[in-house]
Amino acid sequence: MPDTERTADTEPMADATRRAIAAGEQTLALEAAGLEALRAGLGVEFGRAVDRLHATTGRVIVTGMGKSGHVGAKIAATLASTGTPAQFVHPAEASHGDLGMITRSDAVLALSNSGATPELSDILAHTRRFAIPLVGITARAGSPLAEAADVALILPAVPEACPLRLAPTTSTTMTLALGDALAMALLDRRGFTAEDFRVFHPGGKLGARLIKVADIMHGPEALPLITPDRPMSEALIEISARSFGCVGVVDGQGRLAGIVTDGDLRRHMGPDLTARPVGEVMTADPKTIRVRALAAEALAIMNDFKITALFAVDDEGRPAGILHVHDCLRAGVA
DSSP: OOHHHHHHHHHHHHHHHHHHHHHHHHHHHHHHHHHHHHHHTOOHHHHHHHHHHHTOSSOEEEEESTHHHHHHHHHHHHHHHTTOOEEEOOHHHHTTTGGGGOOTTOEEEEEOSSSOOGGGHHHHHHHHHTTOOEEEEESOTTSHHHHHOSEEEEOOOOOOSSTTSOSSSHHHHHHHHHHHHHHHHHHHHHTOOHHHHHHHOOSHHHHHHTOBHHHHSBOGGGOOEEOTTSBHHHHHHHHHHHOSSEEEEEOTTSOEEEEEEHHHHHHTOSTTGGGSBHHHHSEESOOEEETTSBHHHHHHHHHHTTOSEEEEEOTTSOEEEEEEHHHHHHTTOO
């Protein structure tokens, strides 16, 4: 193919690519500006909203129509997974019986950019009738939602990233971010911990990352242990019987003083090995892990020091369990 034809074919593609990148950058810049305006305008009303939602003895019912509904479903999921019981209720379905899902012990978080979404009217009326706390997120301060809400969080007046200024883009990004901000403030207020997080995320990578050593280690009954005065012949028997490739050496107070591994055996191989006391062969001050530490931390130690097993010790340095690299891999810790 002649060079002129190749140029004719590729130049329009290059122009289209540059235009796409420019459009993407413009979108992100406008949405970033919206988030910055949202951050700068966060004030006492946000604190009041957190107070209202935290005081709820039931659930936070999140509702919204269209794009706000999609955002609301995500906010409800984030709240529920971070310690605030929550549920999304579709406003149109609420008008056909699902209002029964909203009780007097709940609070409602309603989302509407215009604040005048017709489908929300029955839920708003329901909250007013039964004195159910209502927090609204809207861009219109004088809208029906803002007027009805106990606390109204008003989005800053910034343009949509859509070049037609029609498709919800910046507004939905700000609403989603504001929902995250509420969820994180509630998480902090509740003192929600990583262990609590794991309870709600038992599956997948998030759950595996939060598994603790105590959850997957072999307990005291499986520990290969010996004292430093015993002959190496007994250490060899213990290593073979327990199948961890090592034996821990404990002192008179039961603290882990050393370890004998396959590597120690190779380094001290000789005709008198089996008769030598364990204390002469062991590696002193071995690497250990705290029982309450994350299993991911134990795996990192094993990878860094090229070892396959790690003793878990209590606060006094006494062995309480042992963890093999295969235990981590089976639990999905990687």
